Amino acid sequence: xxxxxxxxxxxxxxxxxxxxxxxxxxxxxxxxxxxxxxxxxxxxxxxxxxxxxxxxxxxxxxxxxxxxxxxxxxxxxxxxxxxxxxxxxxxxxxxxxxxxxxxxxxxxxxxxxxxxxxxxxxxxxxxxxxxxxxxxxxxxxxxxxxxxxxxxxxxxxxxxxxxxxxxxxxxxxxxxxxxxxxxxxxxxxxxxxxxxxxxxxxxxxxxxxxxxxxxxxxxxxxxxxxxxxxxxxxxxxxxxxxxxxxxxxxxxxxxxxxxxxxxxxxxxxxxxxxxxxxxxxxxxxxxxxxxxxxxxxxxxxxxxxxxxxxxxxxxxxxxxxxxxxxxxxxxxxxxxxxxxxxxxxxxxxxxxxxxxxxxxxxxxxxxxxxxxxxxxxxxxxxxxxxxxxxxxxxxxxxxxxxxxxxxxxxxxxxxxxxxxxxxxxxxxxxxx
Numbered sequence: 017x018x019x020x021x022x023x024x025x026x027x028x029x030x031x032x033x034x035x036x037x038x039x040x041x042x043x044x045x046x047x048x049x050x051x052x053x054x055x056x057x058x059x060x061x062x063x064x065x066x067x068x069x070x071x072x073x074x075x076x077x078x079x080x081x082x083x084x085x086x087x088x089x090x091x092x093x094x095x096x097x098x099x100x101x102x103x104x105x106x107x108x109x110x111x112x113x114x115x116x117x118x119x120x121x122x123x124x125x126x127x128x129x130x131x132x133x134x135x136x137x138x139x140x141x142x143x144x145x146x147x148x149x150x151x152x153x154x155x156x157x158x159x160x161x162x163x164x165x166x167x168x169x170x171x172x173x174x175x176x177x178x179x180x181x182x183x184x185x186x187x188x189x190x191x192x193x194x195x196x197x198x199x200x201x202x203x204x205x206x207x208x209x210x211x212x213x214x215x216x217x218x219x220x221x222x223x224x225x226x227x228x229x230x231x232x233x234x235x236x237x238x239x240x241x242x243x244x245x246x247x248x249x250x251x252x253x254x255x256x257x258x259x260x261x262x263x264x265x266x267x268x269x270x271x272x273x274x275x276x277x278x279x280x281x282x283x284x285x286x287x288x289x290x291x292x293x294x295x296x297x298x299x300x301x302x303x304x305x306x307x308x309x310x311x312x313x314x315x316x317x318x319x320x321x322x323x324x325x326x327x328x329x330x331x332x333x334x335x336x337x338x339x340x341x342x343x344x345x346x347x348x349x350x351x352x353x354x355x356x357x358x359x360x361x362x363x364x365x366x367x368x369x370x371x372x373x374x375x376x377x378x379x380x381x382x383x384x385x386x387x388x389x390x391x392x393x394x395x396x397x398x399x400x401x402x403x404x405x406x407x408x409x410x411x412x413x414x415x416x417x418x419x420x421x422x423x424x425x426x427x428x429x430x431x432x433x434x435x436x437x438x439x440x441x442x443x444x445x446x447x448x
Contacts, residue, residue: 059088062333065114066093067100067121070320072170072351079349080340087333097121108132108325115328116337119167120321121411125240127323128161134324135164139335146339150358158316158406168338169318171347171354173286174403176294176314180279181301183214191305196229196255199308200262206279207267215266216280218273222259223421225268227414228282229255232310234409243446247417248439253431256424263425282307284317286354288365291396292378296386304395312405319354355400362400366393413442 066073070093077089092114094100101121107113108127119127127133137160140146155172156165179189183206194202203216217225230237237252238245246252262268275298285294295302322341324334340346347356356362370393372378376385420438423429429437 057088059086060330060333061088061090062116062330062337063114064089064091064116064322064337065100065104066091066118066320067097068095069093072349072353073320075349075351076341076346079345080337083340083345084333084336087336089337111327113325115330115334116322116324118320119323120318124161124167124323124408128166132326133166134326134328134331134334135166136168136324136335136338137163137165140165140339143335143339146342147344147358150360151342152355152357152359152362152400154401154404155316155357155406158404159318159321161408167321167323168341169321169354169357170341171319171352171356173284173317173319173354174314174399175282175317176285177282177305177307177310178280178295178299179303179305180299181303182299183279184303189305191308194308196258196262196308200258200265200267203267203279204265212277213266214277214279215269215273216262216278217268217282218271218278219269221270221422222263222268222425223418225259226256226421227418229259229309230414230417231407231409232307232315234407234413238410238413238442238446240408240410240446243443245413245439245442245446247442248432248435252438253435256421256431256434260425260431280305288355288362288369288396291366291393292369292373292386292388293380296380300387304399314399314403314405316403316406318406319352359401363397366396412445416441416445 064073064077073091077091080089081087094103100118104113104117105122108117109130109132119133124133140148152172156168159165159167159169161167179191187202187206189202199216207214207216237247237249263270278298281298283290283294283297285291295304322338324331324338328334342357344358344361346352347358347361369378370388370390373386373388378386380386417438420434420441424431424434
């Protein structure tokens with residue numbers, strides 16, 4: 017089945033797929049046309065296919081060729097999601113196609129079954145140019161499939177759940193073990209404790225929260241190997257009903273809430289700066305929490321994931337590209353998005369921010385100086401090194417859930433009717 021990190025673009029489930037970057041619509045103006053692997057003018061040609069134009073890879077191409085003048089890295093992109101899927105998939109299945117390709121939106125499971133992907137684990141262990149001790153192995157290990165490393169991203173982000181530390185100090189909250197029911201009960205008490213009513217979550221409709229829950233618990237409802245789904249189960253129906261009750265009870269609202277009227281929010285942290293700016297966008301004293309019923313560690317959201325075709329005639333050259341991407345030079349390029357796959361690059365940026373916060377020179381967007389203790393910075397570093405939750409989710413299924421669930425939350429259909437409809441559509445999709 018088509019496996020990828022969730023691709024829904026929305027405020028609550030914002031930027032779950034960060035693989036695509038903006039760029040020119042003129043393919044030929046921003047990249048070379050791939051003509052096939054082999055050699056040209058005495059150089060080894062390594063082809064790379066991307067879903068969309070990406071400034072990082074254009075810079076990477078230039079820097080890589082400066083270091084390896086005997087290799088001609090040729091990059092193509094389509095800027096057309098469906099076209100990329102169809103053409104790349106057809107080429108790979110026919111034994112052709114690029115040496116390196118973006119696999120984020122392609123059926124990874126099917127490719128593994130057909131042995132179309134190169135296992136990069138052994139190559140990484142043997143390569144002396146890769147500083148293995150500096151890698152964010154927690155992230156790379158989370159991406160492994162069947163014990164092998166078949167995809168490598170250019171960077172990663174973290175899905176975070178943030179609470180208002182000032183009000184949490186007055187309430188006993190065990191965020192490591194709470195359920196959504198307990199979250200609703202606690203939030204209701206917290207929201208009514210002050211002079212003004214505060215909502216647990218705001219700005220997003222209930223189907224967004226349902227999608228977020230399903231990303232976290234995808235494996236409970238979808239078995240990609242057996243190509244089966246269980247969205248018509250009591251567990252899924254109860255989840256929809258629980259969410260509807262939270263909105264009916266005004267614990268949550270889809271209406272915008274002013275700063276100070278919201279007690280929690282979900283966000284994506286994309287860089288060390290977001291540990292400060294991202295967490296302080298609503299609260300002066302933000303606290304990182306686990307979401308209710310969250311299993312595993314903090315959820316990892318990957319940037320562009322790359323794979324090497326198992327049948328590539330230039331595997332050695334293709335791996336050199338990946339190894340360069342993992343080098344300090346490749347990970348330090350300004351155009352690269354997300355946290356680095358090197359611990360040293362992340363720590364250097366965090367240490368710089370920490371010094372600025374200590375000296376009072378770091379300013380938030382509103383001009384205020386944030387208060388962040390050294391203990392909090394240590395927690396940030398620990399979070400980066402322990403995040404290991406990477407659910408293999410199909411974004412098409414998640415989109416399907418949101419589309420159909422609106423009829424239940426809008427009281428047009430019963431929970432059972434919607435659950436059966438989602439089950440039917442998901443089953444058909446999984447077996448296509």
